[in-house]
Amino acid sequence: MPADTSNADLVRRANAGDFNALEELTTRHEKQVYSLALRMLRHRQDAEDVVQQTFLSMVEHLSGFREESSFTTWLMRIATHAALKVIRKRRGLDTISLEAAAEAAGQGESIPHPEFIADWREAPHELIARGETGQLLEDALNRLDEKHRLVFILRDVQGLSVRETAQALALTEANVKVRLLRARLALREQLTRVLGDPATRLEPHRH
Amino acid sequence: MAQNQQHDTMKCEELLTLLNEYVDGTVDPAICAEFEQHMTGCNPCQVVVDNIRQTISLYRAGQPWELPPDFRARLHAALRERWRQRQGQP
Numbered sequence: 186m187p188a189d190t191s192n193a194d195l196v197r198r199a200n201a202g203d204f205n206a207l208e209e210l211t212t213r214h215e216k217q218v219y220s221l222a223l224r225m226l227r228h229r230q231d232a233e234d235v236v237q238q239t240f241l242s243m244v245e246h247l248s249g250f251r252e253e254s255s256f257t258t259w260l261m262r263i264a265t266h267a268a269l270k271v272i273r274k275r276r277g278l279d280t281i282s283l284e285a286a287a288e289a290a291g292q293g294e295s296i297p298h299p300e301f302i303a304d305w306r307e308a309p310h311e312l313i314a315r316g317e318t319g320q321l322l323e324d325a326l327n328r329l330d331e332k333h334r335l336v337f338i339l340r341d342v343q344g345l346s347v348r349e350t351a352q353a354l355a356l357t358e359a360n361v362k363v364r365l366l367r368a369r370l371a372l373r374e375q376l377t378r379v380l381g382d383p384a385t386r387l388e389p390h391r392h
Numbered sequence: 393m394a395q396n397q398q399h400d401t402m403k404c405e406e407l408l409t410l411l412n413e414y415v416d417g418t419v420d421p422a423i424c425a426e427f428e429q430h431m432t433g434c435n436p437c438q439v440v441v442d443n444i445r446q447t448i449s450l451y452r453a454g455q456p457w458e459l460p461p462d463f464r465a466r467l468h469a470a471l472r473e474r475w476r477q478r479q480g481q482p
Contacts, residue, residue: 204475211471215464220457233463237470244474296408302436302443309449322454341448366412373443376450381443387436390404 192256200248207247211240214257218264224326224338225268235271239264261343269353272335297370299389303381312380325375329368336361337368402430407437415444 186195186209198206218239222232242263250259305312312318326334339350340361351361407430413419414427431438459467 202479204472207471207475208468211468215459215467216457219459220454223457229460233460233467236459236463237467240467240471241474244471244478298404298408299436299440302439304439305443305446309446309453312450313453318450319454322450326451337451342451344452362412366408369412369415369444369447372451373440373447376447377443385439387439389436390434 193252196247196250196252196256207244210243210256214260215240217257217261221261221264221338221343222268224323224342225265225335226271227327231271232268235264235267238267242267265339265343265345265353272331296366297374299370299374301374301378301381301386302389303377303383303386305377305380306382307380318380321376321379325372328375329371333364333368333371336364337372340365341369402426404430404434404437407431407434411441411444415441415448 186205190209192210192213195206195210199210215236219232219236222235222239223229226232226235239260243260246263250256307315326337329337335354336350336356339345339353340347345353347358347361347365350356350365351358354361356364407414407427410419410423410427414424419427431441
């Protein structure tokens with residue numbers, strides 16, 4: 186299957202009965218789905234189950250896929266919901282906790298101020314090209330609490346809106362915003378301590 | 393600590409609470425102008441905003457995990473089986 190065949194073409198071919206097209210769609214997306222599931226669940230077996238469910242669901246529902254959204258967006262949404270189902274099962278039924286209610290009311294701990302402030306030694310695309318940041322990114326993400334990690338993954342990595350993220354996690358939009366800010370600041374702090382150029386380090390202003 | 397004209401209009405503390413909206417481009421235009429005015433006089437805030445944008449783009453670009461080969465083989469076999477079942481349906 187030529188690499189330049191579009192996903193939309195592959196979907197049409199798969200719906201016309203071409204299994205190779207379906208397999209190509211799977212090959213193109215399996216890493217992305219597995220990475221999402223591992224980042225959300227931090228458990229290999231659970232992540233594998235989510236990957237399998239996602240692609241079996243793709244086989245079941247591909248004929249109903251409408252091309253208003255991109256295939257990748259559609260598939261990643263299926264994967265996100267499959268992973269959230271696992272999380273809800275783990276947690277039991279406590280969807281909205283007292284903690285979330287206090288957070289939305291602004292009674293949570295104060296927002297941590299940036300401490301290590303410096304320009305990064307290299308631009309993101311250079312870091313990615315050298316492939317040396319993978320473990321750093323995952324370690325930083327794993328150090329976040331689950332409540333911050335999930336919001337960051339859904340909003341910033343998967344690109345859901347604040348409202349969609351709130352709906353997916355059964356939170357208020359205010360909760361999502363507070364958690365997102367904390368997650369972004371915490372990840373920024375950790376990554377900048379490693380990737381920041383100490384020669385450009387600035388002291389935070391205190392006032 | 394450093395105080396200047398810009399800090400009279402918006403403090404770093406206030407900027408922190410508007411950081412999400414600014415980075416996402418959803419901040420009210422009038423507040424956005426104030427935010428940017430603050431940053432021209434406050435290098436640390438400018439660098440923090442840059443760092444956050446870079447952090448998000450790094451995570452967006454990364455799909456770091458390869459499927460374990462044995463799992464990948466099972467996955468593709470399961471897909472083939474499900475496909476075969478569906479094709480067999482009337």
